[in-house]
Amino acid sequence: MASKAANPTPGRVAGIPDVMTAVLLTGHGGFDKLEYREDVPVPKPGPDEVLIRVAAAGVNNTDINTRIGWYSKSVKSGTDEGATQSQDADATWTGAPMSFPRVQGADCCGRIVSVGQNVDRGRIGERVINANTLRFYVNYRPMESWVFGSECDGAFAQYMKAPSCEAHKxxxxxxxxxxxxxxxxxxxxxxxxxxxxxxPGEHVVITGASGGVGSAAIQLAKRRQAYVTAVAAPKKADELRKLGADRVIGRGESLTGQLGAESVDVVVDVAAGPAFAELLDVLKKGGRYAVGGAIAGPIVELDVRSLYLKDLTFFGCTFQDDVVFRNLVSYLEKGEIRPFVGKTFPLREIVAAQQEFLSKTTSGKLVLVIPH
Structure with a gap:
């Protein structure tokens, strides 16, 4: 049983334990590197940080990518091919070595229970979600950021600390x-x-459309009044149409054959892999290609003539301007988007959750419920 702090200190509510339940990543590799523990010290927030009592934490590709060392440039395969042999020296978002043990978990929903000395005590009790890319820890340098569960501990635990400015009520x-x-x-x-x-009115193709990013992109693109073609397994087509997709094309089908060459304004891609060339074929002259993942494989064949003769623009998308998360919170509060949760698991069953994630059998987000 976790021991309880006897008396609250300023900026801290009563009843916060000294140790907590958490899942520790002990090294790069398979599921055996995930260790469920009940004796992990509760983090203490710094002067500009808050302590969050975590209620639930989403499961993401990045958790698995980080665990298996997929971000290393030595890895050439997609993310669904199991644990990989990587060079530990460059297997994080930033390309720096990973520090172990690490609490993973990029998504957090919880309530603030303690604040640092520079943070308004009025924040205690707020329900918050965390920004995805953390600029505070890199002094707001352009195009740099940290990520929970990679460069710092994340939400696969009962408590998590975060910069106050990046914990959004x-x-x-x-x-x-x-x-x-x-x-x-x-x-x-x-x-x-x-x-x-x-x-508004533009035609966007979204790959990996039944996953967390893809299904979110459908809703956010329809919010922008775009025409959405989603690429996903045919059995998931009805669910994606309910989210707003105007058309669903089966994964593996010819996009050029279905849509015609030079018929699309924007491609939003989280897959890459063998379908990459066709994504460029369907883009109009002057089209835009934005990529935020490579679940089907990071190594692609690019005919540079497609890039320059069609005047295409490529966007690699990791770093987020501050306005991105602020806008997202406003969409939530105005009811302009809705949740798409597929299944929940208790934190203890994190391996089963990641196995389910890799199976791609469940549409929508998988979420871990944190015990208290």
Missing amino acids: VDCDWTDVELASVSCSYSTAENLLHRAALK
């Missing part, structure tokens, strides 16, 4: 589980559309 009727599906997937999708400057 949300007032809406979504449940904690539903809000835990937002931070990584929806902000990644919003960033892709923001960077590509998708306009």
